[in-house]
Amino acid sequence: MSEVLLSARNLTKRFGGLAAVNEVSVDLWRGRIHAVIGPNGAGKSTLANLLSGDLAPTSGTITLGEANVTGWKPESVSKAGLGRSYQKTNIFLPFTVWENVRLAAQSRAPHPARWLRRATSFAATNERAQRALALAGLEHRKDAVAGTVSHGEQRQLEIAMTLATEPRVLLLDEPLAGMGTVEAERMVELLQRLKAEHAVMLVEHDMDAVFALADRLTVMVNGQVIASGTPAQIRADANVQAAYLGEEH
Numbered sequence: 042m043s044e045v046l047l048s049a050r051n052l053t054k055r056f057g058g059l060a061a062v063n064e065v066s067v068d069l070w071r072g073r074i075h076a077v078i079g080p081n082g083a084g085k086s087t088l089a090n091l092l093s094g095d096l097a098p099t100s101g102t103i104t105l106g107e108a109n110v111t112g113w114k115p116e117s118v119s120k121a122g123l124g125r126s127y128q129k130t131n132i133f134l135p136f137t138v139w140e141n142v143r144l145a146a147q148s149r150a151p152h153p154a155r156w157l158r159r160a161t162s163f164a165a166t167n168e169r170a171q172r173a174l175a176l177a178g179l180e181h182r183k184d185a186v187a188g189t190v191s192h193g194e195q196r197q198l199e200i201a202m203t204l205a206t207e208p209r210v211l212l213l214d215e216p217l218a219g220m221g222t223v224e225a226e227r228m229v230e231l232l233q234r235l236k237a238e239h240a241v242m243l244v245e246h247d248m249d250a251v252f253a254l255a256d257r258l259t260v261m262v263n264g265q266v267i268a269s270g271t272p273a274q275i276r277a278d279a280n281v282q283a284a285y286l287g288e289e290h
């Protein structure tokens with residue numbers, strides 16, 4: 042069943058005189074992958090930073106589930122249900138795959154008096170980690186040291202670590218960057234699996250993957266949305282062809 046899990050309205054972020062994000066609205070639905078594309082400097086990362094709370098908007102609102110999370114700190118936005126994987130890796134390379142996911146799951150455990158935590162809460166954390174690992178397709182690599190697994194598996198691990206916080210909305214920054222064909226195919230399959238239970242927003246430069254994966258696209262140029270719609274609508278949009286796709290094709 043489809044449902045809007047995150048809704049941003051008229052988001053603007055100014056850096057001095059530059060509107061890096063200018064009156065952008067976007068809805069993220071459970072069951073859909075929403076890709077944000079656009080040339081370098083279009084404002085994609087800034088938009089992602091606004092949604093995750095890494096930057097506060099100059100104006101506009103962000104609603105996550107029932108909560109108005111505008112201006113909330115990243116940790117609070119994360120607790121409210123938004124999981125973000127970053128381009129820059131957050132993995133502890135000397136730890137095993139399992140230890141990394143377990144640590145991420147633990148970050149969601151109640152804060153006060155961790156030392157008093159009962160066995161049941163340890164079990165719950167382990168279960169969360171186990172589910173995330175399985176969903177990301179990494180169970181068979183559980184005991185491998187994170188620094189020794191392939192680049193593609195490290196990207197899967199980042200997603201597993203994000204999933205371990207049990208988000209409803211997933212914000213993924215270039216999950217296919219630097220991947221070979223086989224790894225990219227595996228990641229595409231993973232993302233398709235994830236959208237069943239999540240709303241997924243993707244910032245990605247690989248246009249073949251974007252058009253294969255996305256149910257909806259938002260095209261940004263110079264901070265503004267120039268088109269928004271299904272892949273077929275975006276392909277047919279004259280503004281998009283002129284402003285963006287024309288560059289590459």
Ligand SMILES: Nc1ncnc2c1ncn2[C@@H]1O[C@H](COP(=O)(O)OP(=O)(O)OP(=O)(O)O)[C@@H](O)[C@H]1O
Pocket residue numbers: 056059061079080081082083084085086087088
């Ligand atoms: N912290 C900042 N201070 C000042 N200007 C910034 C800041 N962050 C981004 N910008 C500017 O805002 C604009 C949008 O940048 P942003 O990184 O969001 O674009 P992008 O679409 O993600 O680009 P890319 O595809 O190259 O990652 C650019 O002109 C950039 O120089």
